[in-house]
């Protein structure tokens with residue numbers, strides 16, 4: 101396994117507000133890391149650092165040995181789910197084609213090869229059946245599959261997923277997390293997967309990065325998702341219960357139950 105992403109002594113904040121600091125993190129090819137933490141702790145911002153959209157306060161972030169930069173096509177990005185609005189005349193096939201074309205303005209890709217590539221990507225996520233349907237008519241899960249196909253279009257080495265399961269029902273959560281898992285195995289991708297609930301991906305996660313109170317812990321789910329570790333991180337009595345193969349977290353301070361369904365279960 102080779103390291104695709106490396107953060108060293110990384111610190112991030114906005115204005116006077118510090119989010120996290122002292123972050124040392126390596127993501128290897130084929131490794132799936134779940135990024136968990138309190139609302140506003142800086143999970144999405146971490147992805148934006150890796151995308152070169154937000155500068156670190158200090159420390160470094162390197163991708164394949166060079167500093168991260170905006171627009172690197174070797175990093176695939178599945179943004180937070182936004183349902184397509186009515187009236188946007190984009191079909192599923194168009195969304196994936198945008199990923200294939202990227203920023204190669206003025207350099208036409210032969211249309212046959214392009215069409216084949218789009219079809220191959222649509223098939224890899226099982227979206228052929230609704231490839232020609234307007235995005236606004238598709239369900240959240242269907243749209244999310246297409247976003248994954250789009251993110252894989254440029255043969256990335258690293259995939260960043262920002263809450264890809266939010267507002268999906270359980271079968272679609274499973275389907276979308278299976279797709280990401282399948283892609284990382286097939287393509288040997290490193291994956292950073294931001295989520296509020298680890299359960300839908302628990303059996304796929306290699307390591308967890310848990311951010312809270314400007315601090316973080318990194319380790320396997322067994323190492324990080326414990327009463328002791330989370331209580332220390334949150335500086336409050338948090339209880340972690342394992343039940344039927346699920347991890348239930350109770351007592352996380354200042355959590356919005358909509359964002360933290362597993363906390364709500366035990367309230």
Ligand SMILES: Nc1ncnc2c1ncn2[C@@H]1O[C@H](COP(=O)(O)OP(=O)(O)OP(=O)(O)O)[C@@H](O)[C@H]1O
Nearest residue numbers: 114115119137138139140141142143144145146359
């Ligand atoms: N460009 C920006 N300028 C100023 N503040 C920002 C900017 N981007 C994010 N923030 C703030 O930084 C904090 C962390 O935001 P971020 O979206 O990274 O959190 P998060 O952990 O992903 O939260 P959530 O779980 O609610 O999605 C928030 O308080 C947010 O308002």
